Amino acid sequence: MAKLNMVEAIDQALQQEMQSDPSVIILGEDVGRDGGVFRVTDGLIQRYGEDRVIDTPLAESGIVGMAIGMAIAGYRPVAEIQFAGFAYPAYDQLVSHASRMRNRSRGGVHGAARVRMPYGGGIRALEHHSESMEAVYAHVPGLKVVVPADPYDAKGLLVAAVRDPDPVIFLEPARIYRAIKMEVPEEPYVVPLGKARVVRPGRDVTLIAWGAQLRVMREAAERLAAEAGTEAEIVDVRTLSPFDFETVVESVKKTGRAVVVHEAPRSCGFGAEISAQIMERALLYLKAPVARITGADTIPPLAKLEDYYQPDAPRVVQAVKDTMEF
Amino acid sequence: MAKLNMVEAIDQALQQEMQSDPSVIILGEDVGRDGGVFRVTDGLIQRYGEDRVIDTPLAESGIVGMAIGMAIAGYRPVAEIQFAGFAYPAYDQLVSHASRMRNRSRGGVHGAARVRMPYGGGIRALEHHSESMEAVYAHVPGLKVVVPADPYDAKGLLVAAVRDPDPVIFLEPARIYRAIKMEVPEEPYVVPLGKARVVRPGRDVTLIAWGAQLRVMREAAERLAAEAGTEAEIVDVRTLSPFDFETVVESVKKTGRAVVVHEAPRSCGFGAEISAQIMERALLYLKAPVARITGADTIPPLAKLEDYYQPDAPRVVQAVKDTMEF
Amino acid sequence: MAPINTLVSYSVQSVKVLDEDGSVDISLMPELSPEQLKALYEHMVLTREFDERMFKMQRQGRLGTFARVKGQEGAHIGAAFALRPEDWLVPAFRETGALLLRGLPMQQLLQYWSGDERGGAFPRSLNTLPIAVPVGTHMIHAVGIGWALRYSGTEAAVLTFFGEGATSEGDFSEAMNMAGVFQAPVVFCCQNNQYAISLPFTKQTASPTVAQKALAYGMTGIRVDGNDVFAVYRVTKEALERARLGLGPTLIEAFTYRVTDHTTSDDARRYRSEEEVEAWKRRDPIERLAKYLRAAGLLDDDGVAAVQAEAENRVAEAVTAFEAIPPISPEETFKHVFADLTPPLAEERDALLRRLATGASPGATKGE
């Protein structure tokens, strides 16, 4: 099996889905000739031409709106927004149309735009390039929200998203685009939407995260095992909407403790939803309050202060220790 | 003291702030000649003229963007978005600029647009006219989010918002625009932002809500007292951001039980944040999990099914009973 | 060296075929058979009758807020009359006549405006999108559909409607620009009824016409008298044909007037004069067409009465059919959020059904 990083895995997923399904269309800023600013769509225009890999004008609302129209007409558009921080102009199209077209027409047509975007911090970028606003999509009925944490999942989840009949916000953690290489099967496969997974079993505490934070979790778990003999179970949420509460709750029922980690601002982040659900579904199992390790409720800082904003292993380790001693 | 409904109270607040502060400017669709589609700005253009009560073209992003420019230039713009369901085109201006201008310029300039909008369901309106998306503002660092629950607060909170140096999303529950009349002092007064209030004391359970749900809470509390002898304490959150966790947590520490109510979709609604904070700050006081009574994670239904979506007193009563028996 | 150089020159044309006294400019008159002419007339009368009836039902509390089309029948029916079944229609919310012309059953529209989402289930065969309430946001869907038609080699086009107020929204500009870039087979039809709720056209934009907005996108723009159903039909037909042939999009400004309130929630007397409204009522598109038909020997007093009676009948039947529709069940809210019910939604739905099973019925708060 070839070892791929996330960029390559996504590129491969797109290439294979385009190959097997002529209704798959790519569109976005610089996705064609340039292969995307992160090279995620590299080589696709050479294979599939300008009509299926569309370099659009600079207009995010238009990109998503056009994708909705394509979906209505029976295509499977995969739109790219260059950075999640530039997706807000398309928020109206997502909330008012993509998420509702099916409901409005009682299933007659649907607005299943698949919208990929690099998101999250840790890449020392300019203002607006480090946004983690997954919660403002997860709160919208009718949108699915997916975040892969490694190349294998990135391919399988994206294949699932492309084949899914509903609009999907597919958030790609830019920080780990090239940071992880792993074996990725050559043939297409599906990692189903709506299923979390336990990536490390453990008995003492459940660590819950998605995307780039999974690496932080793993490091924290190793340290905890080494430093304190604490065995952390790690759950990769993978799909924020629909949320797989069963996998999460089952783990917490076992461990009795949970720490949720995300880099998005704390207030009203998806961690709050997870925390609330754990209380609702497993209060009597809890030996300590569910802790949240998150970004601050500040504007994500520029490069020099970014590390102070991002959750890191020491913070998680400390939070787990506090939780264990509660 | 005159008895005013919320529309009149807001109109009066705007009028008085315009009177005392020449930098206060109103802008929005139909706010002038028409006095606003809900008549909230009725009479203002006659008093202050077209230059201070500006009928804008139909462009929400432009309205908020222009307000940001006015704020930069030293004015206090109060923009109206006709319905919260039409604010999404302005989401980018709010997230990318209003909330960040101060931070970006290190305090040199600021984007303190005050953005009023009718929000919420219960008015038997068309699609998009019943939105309760307060959470997608409360999640944005740098925005304040305020929801009045009665005419007195509407006036005092709006005066505070107009005088506040930061951008404020001021959500007016359309459902109770004219449903409540109460004595409102003629002279201007401030209800400070960031302070919740206990509107009904009680020992057994804390009901937490904002906006139109306060009426539902009161009815539920009366029924609970009558039917079950359960004395509910009601907290009106008033400001979602910054959130007054102290008032909420203090109440829950006393009662040991809490039910949060909102009509917004459940997943990632502001109720999740409150629930998570209660657990974080008061787990050991809890006799039952914090319950959430909310709208469903569906597209808000049209008129005929609206009542099935909106929280109502029977649902809250039941939730409290379940909580009491936990 | 040519220091001041004229790079490009443009002009904006306006077209009128049918005069207010019913006479036409033969050189511009579109080809329309007597049957087509009568169909046009019948359809405009039916739409007006339906609009009147809906208004009454709204006042009786049987329908919710809706947007009347009275006085604008020439504009949107004239345009939609040029559509073929394989074309697409992407409406806003003030095109009742166009929707009916596409074959949408009247009772379904009543159902929709009564607040029953099942009314939005427009038959898929109509190639017609549901009503779009957020102003200006739907035209880009027409571009996406148009792209798909072109890409698939389908000889069909998309007609999308919107008001002049919608042209101020950023999405209008993005849709126009993308239509230009992708040469999408889309006809953008602006019903310029001169008001966006209370805002008059002159305050909506400093541009003297909507038509010239096309120039920003390298597109053709043209203005027609929107109360002249022949002009609107002719111009739209040509634009659709060009679109179907791959010759690109067109912007049509149908200059008309909203003689009623903005919606049933509005009171237009707050912002405009009775005289202005009366003057425009005299330019009624149906009257104008009737004059022509009478002069052409296609209509007489009996014909007028018959068409009116038939319209009333059909509307009455639709109202009866509407009233026979069983009430919508609360489960409907959960049905089409996603293609398949997700586990969290199933949980929420089940909770609702359990509540209802215990006899609980949703209670509005006291005193409302």
Next chain:
Amino acid sequence: MAPINTLVSYSVQSVKVLDEDGSVDISLMPELSPEQLKALYEHMVLTREFDERMFKMQRQGRLGTFARVKGQEGAHIGAAFALRPEDWLVPAFRETGALLLRGLPMQQLLQYWSGDERGGAFPRSLNTLPIAVPVGTHMIHAVGIGWALRYSGTEAAVLTFFGEGATSEGDFSEAMNMAGVFQAPVVFCCQNNQYAISLPFTKQTASPTVAQKALAYGMTGIRVDGNDVFAVYRVTKEALERARLGLGPTLIEAFTYRVTDHTTSDDARRYRSEEEVEAWKRRDPIERLAKYLRAAGLLDDDGVAAVQAEAENRVAEAVTAFEAIPPISPEETFKHVFADLTPPLAEERDALLRRLATGASPGATKGE
């Protein structure tokens, strides 16, 4: 009856003053004193030198990603040269020369591009907004400021810059339309450098010029040769004067070329040919101005060398000053979210400070 009626006619002009060989059209040459001419030249050279130095520093890892302005000095410096101190500048991100001309200290710009937010603290007296990264979204702020200037009776105007890519964003259209409606004293200056990252202008819009986009808003639009600093200056000066007099906004398209990569993260060879770039390098705006100055006896070889040496000195000083800036403290993140620290933010800040006090330092994840 006038069936086909020309409603309005427009043409789009282009202006050129300074030829590629350095000769000027006297009839169009703006009034500029020898001092002003020299200042223009010095400033363009300084900007280029600074741009080169920043590029080197970026490659050394001392700065983050930034957008070079090489080849576009004529466009944005020519335009900004027409500003008065009481005017406002609302920049995008590719106007280094204009920012420096406003008086922004070079070290502050270095600080900003190095990822230190304190660099955004542009002195309030400069009437200059911070850099706007989201494309197309800032021009509406210029309209709000312009509205305020006009309302307060201040005889001043606003100049806002953006690229041709920005014209595809809906916000551009909303800003232009509102500027037209409110007759805001705003000059919209589009640096059409023919690329938006990899997308060439011809695919950005079907409109042959940016200038004609003004017609959609009842505004005047004009194209100038953006590598002709005299033409840009002249046209901008006139537009600003009109604006200050309350005669409304103008759209200026400065037609130029981005001879470098889009940003330091880009590789332009992926999407355009070396020949194209080379051809445009030969139209360099600084060279062109130098030819004129030489012919006018205002510059010679020594002068060129002296100006270059002075630019190098000033840049070197700025780099030294930049390097002396003490590191930013983590507390800064919390300082300007709101005017006053809110209780929840104070709690978060205190938690961070407590962590740091225990000696914890933020740790990147292993293997990064």
